[in-house]
Amino acid sequence: TDRYCVFGNPISHSKSPAIHTAFAQQTGEDIEYVAIVAPLDDFAGAWRGFTAEGGRGANVTVPFKEEAFRLCDVLSERARRAGAVNTLLLGKNGLSHDFKVYGDTTDGVGLVRDLQYHKVALGGARILVLGAGGAVRGVLEPLLAAGPASLTIANRTASKAEALAADFSDMGAISGGGFDTVTGPFDLVINGTSASLAGDLPPLPDDLFAAGATAYDMMYGAESTVFLRWASERGACPLDGLGMLVEQAAESFFQWRSKRPDTVPVREALRRSL
Numbered sequence: 001t002d003r004y005c006v007f008g009n010p011i012s013h014s015k016s017p018a019i020h021t022a023f024a025q026q027t028g029e030d031i032e033y034v035a036i037v038a039p040l041d042d043f044a045g046a047w048r049g050f051t052a053e054g055g056r057g058a059n060v061t062v063p064f065k066e067e068a069f070r071l072c073d074v075l076s077e078r079a080r081r082a083g084a085v086n087t088l089l090l091g092k093n094g095l096s097h098d099f100k101v102y103g104d105t106t107d108g109v110g111l112v113r114d115l116q117y118h119k120v121a122l123g124g125a126r127i128l129v130l131g132a133g134g135a136v137r138g139v140l141e142p143l144l145a146a147g148p149a150s151l152t153i154a155n156r157t158a159s160k161a162e163a164l165a166a167d168f169s170d171m172g173a174i175s176g177g178g179f180d181t182v183t184g185p186f187d188l189v190i191n192g193t194s195a196s197l198a199g200d201l202p203p204l205p206d207d208l209f210a211a212g213a214t215a216y217d218m219m220y221g222a223e224s225t226v227f228l229r230w231a232s233e234r235g236a237c238p239l240d241g242l243g244m245l246v247e248q249a250a251e252s253f254f255q256w257r258s259k260r261p262d263t264v265p266v267r268e269a270l271r272r273s274l
Ligand code: ATR
Pocket: 130, 131, 132, 133, 134, 135, 136, 155, 156, 157, 160, 192, 193, 194, 195, 198, 200, 201, 202
């Protein structure tokens, strides 16, 4: 049995053990996957301890993704771009030194696969992304790679959106600013702020959405977020982040085990469990 885990703080409500256990059963992989709370001041120690006891890889969630990024010996190109790591593994195949710590990020690919699953067109789309923190930085590369007509970042702190847009300007038509500068219409609006957690809604104009637009919240829960309710009332089709969670997990599983699980039954089971 190969051992994997998810590190976070807090971590007790994580769905990742259930998701990866379902993937393992489906693909016949002999793995064990648990949730581990790492101390806020010693993530590196928690990872070292886990690998010393035979751990082969891990997922990393809030607030350790940047720290995980810093402890890797080797980074995937997309993790380097994101400045964060959500997937750690020992001895990535093909590397000359088998003991090296390899870091990847699967959040962005998870978002794009979920949008594809829901048949949301990205090529040629006018995309607005709300927020300019770590969660948004992690998804910009695959969104831009999908070839949108434009990608606008709007954030409470305008300077952070501007800086983020400048960082990714080599990849496409990207711009950033404050909420007050936003002018629609957009085909896809993605909420990557943590405002939903507080039940807050960013101040946005009423005519944000184009006909047939999609509103996506990276958060999810048993009940719709404030943002998704607001968007539905203005005619957008609402999607929450549950599918992104399952798809990023599937991509991590693939990095560890070279097998792609079928995410459909896992999506459905997870939705029923909320
Ligand atoms: P994460 O890892 O979730 O991205 P983060 O890096 O702390 O966390 O970023 C949080 C994001 O949510 C930021 O874009 C933040 O806006 P600021 O950069 O202006 O702080 C945004 N955010 C948090 N609470 C918010 C609120 N109540 N209204 C609007 N935006 C909010």
